[in-house]
Structure formats: structure tokens, C-alpha cells
Amino acid sequence: MKNNQSLGFEAVKKKGWFSANRFLILRRIVQVTILTLFLLGPLAGIWIIQGNLSSSLLLGVVPFTDPFILLQSMASGHLPLFQGFLGALIVALFYGLVGGRVFCSWICPVNLLTDAAAWCRRKLNLRKEKVISRQWRYWILAMVMILPLFTGVMSWELVNPVSAFNRGLFFGMGLGWILFLMIFLFDLLAVENGWCGHLCPMGAFYSLINRTSLIKVSAVKREQCTDCSDCFDVCPEPEILKGPVYGKKHDIGPLVKDLTCTNCGRCVDVCAENVFEITTVLSGKNSLAKGGEIK
Amino acid sequence: MSKRPQRKVTRRQFLVNTSKGACGVGFMGMGLAGYSNQSQSANPQMLRPPGALPEADFQSACIRCGLCVEACPYDMLKLGRLFQPIATGTPYFLARTDPCEMCEDIPCKAACPTGALDPELNNIDDARMGLAVLIDQENCLNFQGLRCDVCYRVCPLIDEAITLEMHRNTRTGHHAVFIPTVHSDLCTGCGKCEEACVLEEAAIKVLPRTIAKGELGHHYRWGWKEKEKAGESLIDPVLDLPDRVPEVLK
Secondary structure, eight states: OOOGGGTTHHHHHHHOTTTTTHHHHHHHHHHHHHHHHHHHHHHHOOOSEEEETTEEEETTTEEEEOHHHHHHHHHTTOOOOHHHHHHHHHHHHHHHHHOTTHIIIIIOTHHHHHHHHHHHHHHTTOOOOOOSOTTHHHHHHHHHHHHHHHHSSOTGGGTOHHHHHHHHHHHOOTTHHHHHHHHHHIIIIISTTHIIIIIOHHHHHHHHHGGGOSEEEEOTTGGGOOOOOHHHHHOSSTHHHHHHHHGGGGTOOSBOOOTTOOOOOHHHHHOTTOOOEEEESTTTTOBHHHHTOOO | OTTSSSOOOOHHHHHHHHHHHHHHHHHHHHHHHHHHHHHTSOOTTEEOOTTBOOHHHHHHHOOOOOHHHHHOTTOOOEEOOTTSSSOTTOEEEETTTSOOOOOTTOHHHHHOSSSSBOTTOOOGGGOOSOEEEEOOTTTOTGGGTOOOOHHHHHOTTBTTTEEEEEEEETTTSSEEEEEEEEOTTTOOOOOHHHHHOOSSSOSEEEEOHHHHOOOOOTTOOOHHHHHHHHSSOSSOOOOOOOOOOOGGGO
16 A cells, blocks of 8 residues: 555646646635635625525525425424525525535535545544445434434434534534534544545435436546556545446446545546546536536 | 455345444434433523524424524524534524514514514514513512612513502502513513613513413313403302301391
8 A cells, every 4th residue: 555645646746736636726715715705794794695504595685495404394394485495496406416415525614624634634644444334324314304203303403513513603603613523533533534424414415416416527538547546545435436447347437426426526636647527417528627617 | 345346235234234324323313312302491591583483393493594693683693502502503592681672674584584483473562582570579679669660661562561560568568569560462572671670680581481371271261251251140140048047046
């Protein structure tokens, strides 16, 4: 096994630092921009977007509602107003087109935390080990949706760190910091990508929306792969790359079809051989990565 | 995995994995269910914004977006934080420090995207955020015969929701006490009285109506009200029976 500290080194040498980090940079810009837009209201009185990621109002007109939370609300026995439905529909359509887990890697602020943990883990060369199954999140998702039928309240939202984190940033965190420290430490010391890749039911929910996604990563030039395994080391869901990268002899297409792909584009970044591209499903090989834009 | 060409899961493996997941998540669910139960008996001093549905319904309707908090022009609403004694992320206010200013257009209710704050509420005077209760009669200045009257003066519905009722001052024997008296059919629970109470710890407190209100037995009827409704007494007038006096006294 090669030293993890050289991850992406080849790519930087070959493509230049910017090219080898462009999706990462873009992702951070999007994440920080969204946080800033939400914070501008309460901090500076500039109301571009109100609310938080659970539900918000853009420019006082366009409603967004998190379908994951709205479903919990309905499971606990409440029929929301039209505005809530409309918002959820808009959000579900958006993620249905660009990829459900785009939420995870491009929007969700917990990603900043877990990415930092994953980065530290690579720097510290902590061994990869399979401690818990990645299927757990689906079990948890089932629990999250079933529990309200019995308790009559949104039980998961009492502890949901994802909504608590962004809400805390905009409305005050209190002791919530402890929970987020725990998630960071869990990811760092217990399970690699433990929260986002194994437990988070929100990610599980959005991966289900991923089914209809038009934008997907594709290992189009997989014959150029040099087996450096940088993509596997950097990918938050490395198992999903096996088929598309090495599956030629088993007749597995190059498209990363797995629902858990977050379209983060990190594999595109770190590959020195430009094996990966972000493609739209409709146009086949028409790469969006070449244009350098994905929103 | 790489040693086996096929990623087939044996029945045994499947059962083991399934029961692992189910048990682990079951544990988690049990804890969460317990927590959900507790969250429904929130701190009684944390009051819901105007138009809030009954607590259990409110918790299932509120998606914790904070739009009501941002809509409040007086910044008196807060969102419950993790580990606070209220359902995480749901809005509340504390009457003692930040009472409701009772805006006529009810912007918090208008901002709610789910109907957790009842869209049918159009007149803020119809809001029932809680009920003011003069809970500590031993320390209330008016009860001692002083004319503090502050809770009465600040009430947005002065002389309707709170009135001063004159009673005899039994301590001095020849003065009056003016007892601030809350009328539950009109009190909105805005909390102005609790905020204004001059004591270290307020003698008048706004409590959730479920705590503050009693309820008559459903079979109870007030005789005098029934009499008024019927226009006459519902039972026969008292019978005038012949007096029976012992013989010796006759």
C-alpha cells in the first residue's frame, strides 16, 4: 500500500494544482456561499434567503422544503400547507435532476466537518477498516420514517445532526457543538466516512432520489487507469468505483450508477490520467466537466 | 471481496447482517422513542408563538425552519437548541424576558410554511399562547394591599383580560386590596404582565393553557346558568311540607 500522503500528488504534477482541485474548490465555494447567504439575513439584515435548510424562502418568493423532513412530518400525522408541499416538490425535482446526494457533498454543512475528518485521517495514515456496514443508513432511514407513526412526533429531528448543524449556525448552537465534535471524532477515530457514508439517514434518503439523476460520474477513459488507487482513497463511497473502473471484463459500464455517489467530483480531480468525467446521462459522453461547470 | 469473483451474499450472511442492522437500529429507535416522549412535556415557561397547534400536533407539524423566528420584528422568538428542555429546533419565547408584542399582522404565523402556526388565526387577540396566572399570592404586592397594578397596566387588553377586583383587606380590617384577576376567555398569553412584574421572580406567570386551566366534569351543570337558559328553575320549587312537631311541644 502506498503512502496516502501522496494522494493527488501525481494529478497535481500532471494537471497543475488548480485542475487537480477544481471540483473541491467549486464545492467549497458553493458550500460557503450558501452558508453566507443564509447568514446574511440574521447577521447583516440582507434577506436574500430566509430560514434554514429544513425550509427556506428565496427572495421572499420561492419556497424550498426538505422533503426528508416533510415526509417525517407527514408520517407523524400532519398534513402540511401547500407552500410546504411546493417547496418539497421543487427541492425533490432539483435533486432528482442533478443527483440526490449532491445535497450531501455540495450543500450539507456537515460535509465540511466530515471531509475535514477524512482529510485528517488520510494525513494521519489511519488504517482503513470495515467496522460497520454501509447498509445501516437504510435501516436508520426506515426507523426514522416508522418511529413517527408511533410517537406522533418527528423523533429523528430531535437529534438529527444535519438539520441541527445548519440551524445552529444560523440560530445559535448551544451545546450542539458537542454532538458535532462527536461526529468529527467518530469519523476520525472510529469509522472512515462513518457518519455520511454509513449512518446518516438523510444521505440514505437522498440516495434514493438519486435514481432519476441526469448527472453522473463516468470512468470514460478507464483503459488509461494506472491502478494508483487515488480515486478509491479519496472517494467517500469507494466501493461504488470498483465496477466502473475495473469492470470492463465483467461487462460493467463506466458509468458510476450506484445511488450513493455524491457527485462530489473528487475522483475527477485526483486522477492524473483523466479517467473520470462528469457526464449527463442523456447526452452520453457530452462531458460537463470540460465546461468546468456544475450547479 | 476481491478473492471472490461474485459478490453473492449467502443466506447466513444475509441473516446475520440483517439482524445486526435491525438490532442496532432497534436500540437507537428505543432511545429515540423515549426521548420523543419526554420532549412532549416541555418546560412550561417556554411558550409557543401565536397560533401554535396543540403541543403534540405542533411537534409533528413544525419542520424547524426558523422562518417564524426571522419574521418576528422584535426578535423575541428563539429556536430550541440541542439538549434544551424543548423539542430541538422548535420555536419558543420566554415571557419574562421577551414577551410577544402582538403584531396585528402576525408575521410569524404568516411565515410558517407548514401550518404549525394556524393560518386561520387572523386576529392576534384570538391567540392563546398561554394563560397568565397570578401564581404567588404571598408575594404579589397587590395582594398585600399595595397598589402596584403593573401587570394590569401593561396588559394589551387592560380591563378585559386583567381586571382589578376590590376585596376587603383582612389584615388591616379597614382597607381594600385590589386583586389583579385574569380572565381566561380573553387572555392571549402574550406575557407582558410576567415581563413587567416588579418582583425578583414574577408572581404572575404565563403557563401553557393545558397546565393553567382546569376542566369541569362533563356531566356538571351550573344550576343558575341552566335556570337562566331555561327561563325558570329546572327542578320543582321546594315543597312546603307540613311541620311535624312532637306532641309534647304542642
